[in-house]
Amino acid sequence: MNLKLSPALLIAAALAITAPAQAANPAHVQRLIETRSCAGCDLSGADLTEAHLIGADLRNANLQGANLTNANLEGADLTGANLEGANLSEAFASNVSLNQANLTDANLKDANVSNAETAGAKTSGVDITGALLEGSGISVGSD
Structure with missing residues (x-):
């Protein structure tokens, strides 16, 4: 059998292989x-831009x-959360718990992270x- 693939199908297949995976569980x-409660959830790669997550349980x-660009995380519990490489630019995250959280390489540009608990948090490479x-x-330089 002679199988011909259209150029559009070949491009779609190539994009599927090289496009970054969205691993978040819908x-x-x-x-x-x-x-506003999802302790232990898989939200990796999720688009939560401008989400209202006041008091959310994200342990x-x-x-x-x-x-999480421009998200409202006021009072959220992110204890032990993995935020590695997450984008929290312009997020409002005052009075949050980030104890034991992994913020390695997270983007916190122009974010408000005041009065946050951060005991044991990993903050290497965070952009503040x-x-x-x-x-x-x-x-700067905290870990």
Whole structure:
């Protein structure tokens, strides 16, 4: 059998191989948006831009590479959460718990992370350009 593939199909196949995977569990994203409670959820790579997550329970959630640009996380519990490489630029995250959280290489540009608990948090490579970090324990060179 002689099988011919169209150029459009070949391009689509190539894009599927090289495009970054969105690993977030859609059911977990929906649960978070509806209930603001998703402890231990897989939210890696999720687009949570401008999400209203006031007081959200995100303990031990995987938010690696998630987009939380301009999200409201006031009072959220992110204890033990994996925020490695997450984008929290312009996020409002005052009075949050980031104890034992992994913030390695996270983007906190212009974010408000004031009065945050950060005991044991990993903060290597965090971009805090223009961020308000009063009372947060996050600073340049902190780990």
